[in-house]
Amino acid sequence: MIPERLSAYDAIIPLLDEVIEWSLLRKWSLSEVYRVTLKSGQTRIMKWGGKEMAGEATMYQQLVSSLKVPSPHIYGFFQLENSAVIIMEDCGRYNLEQQPNPAHFLEAARVLARLRETASANLGKNLRSEVIRSYSASAADFLALLDDLLRSRHLVRNETLLSLQTTFPHELQKLYQTVPFTLVHHDYHAKNLVIQKNGILPIDWSLAYLSPHLGDLYCLIAEARSFSNVSKKDILSAFRDEVHSDLSIEQLNWQVSVGGICWLVKTLKWLVYGGTDTIPGSEAWIPDLMNDLENLMKEVN
Template sequence: MAKEALVYRKLVHPLQIKAPEIFEFVQLKDSGVMVMEDAGEKNLEQQPHPSHFLEASRELAKLRMKATANLESMEPKVIDNYLVLKEDFLVLLDDLLKSDKLSETKVLLKLKKVFPRHLERLYQKIPTSIIHNDYHAKNLLIQNNGIMPIDWSLAYLSPHLGDLYCLVNEAHTWCGLTREEILYAYLDVTGYQMAHLLWQLQIGGLCWLIKTLHWLVYGGTEIIHGSETWIPDLLKDLEGLYQEIV
């Protein structure tokens, strides 16, 4: 991806979170070349042990806390460039309702009525942190001292916990861990109350699903062959989260 090196240089590395080191890079108009640290041989898809997924949950908590703390010293222009506001998610939701594929979709219409107040609470109560936006097993490398997330090309700034939502689903798919088991690992680091973390997970899931659906509807299905078949399942997941927050 043409802007991937820039994301590492401007956003990821200044936040001092766990990520591969970039030794050299060349930025071209429509592409880029990076010489990147060899951070590990196996990812969680290749070795889907429950202990690895639990450590990935703890690692996510640690990197989010560190990113939030280091945001204070980051240049305001960089923050503005990568920050996704609550209004941006509402625009994405409106766009979905205007699309040919999803206009008048019932769950989106229902969500439009309740999502704004939850976003308002999220952005008021939860500090901004970094969002990996692809925190899946294939991007989580196993190291002797824990887990290293790679492929930060889609990263941005927001308070939501969409990354944890993705990890919960992956952990259940790959090794049968429950949502509660992943959440308790996260709580080991943060000290949140379970009820509060569960609400954050629900809103984060909605944010991730809306963003992913928007990408699919507005071009993604043309890029990845067969990805249109993902949409019904994503809408089903959206309905499930909606039922949990009302």
């Protein structure tokens, strides 16, 4: 039985007639993800996205694929007026959240270092200037997000954010002057890191954009500590071993802290301006995220 969200695509996706089993992986108000088994025995991932979640295929086509970073193969993309469906490679059954092996977390750090360098090297060669502009998050953009947070009903006149307004511009200026633009996944969490025979494959690039910041490594460090008791020191060492530049541990620590602030500001902005409606129960995340932000500010200052 075809799920209701995908039944509207019956006439334009021939593969739906080949599906013999549907396995629901995620169901939000604007996003549904299924692993499907075909008559041939092969499996695929089908992702339905509504409204703003319908633009993921364009992200893969214009940005992720062009930068030659590891990502799932896209078999097809189908769009109606207010939604879209992507059919993609089933990259593996298990992610790091399901199998939190310490060695896998260390490999995820190495994969991140390599993909950032690959993306940075290909950015000028493979992307048109208008695509770069479209997907870039500038220092001014992050400051604007901070201003938006201070106007939101959840965080209006929040003391931590007001303090960040004073210190953040300097840290952003330093970051954007010293670290090259690259691809940011922005959801580099255990659930999106699939275990394969030859390593780790990041999936779900729907939030990706271009920026120098290292929020992805900040997220991985937190997940590694939580799921597998892998230390921050070990994750940083694994990442640094793959970087082809003279990057000191002190510099890397600073980049992770500033990257964490960037990630938190952008994530909080998404939550307080509609994300809490998309993900049920996510409003409860806000106090913990604000605590994390305050701790990072102490590290940077």
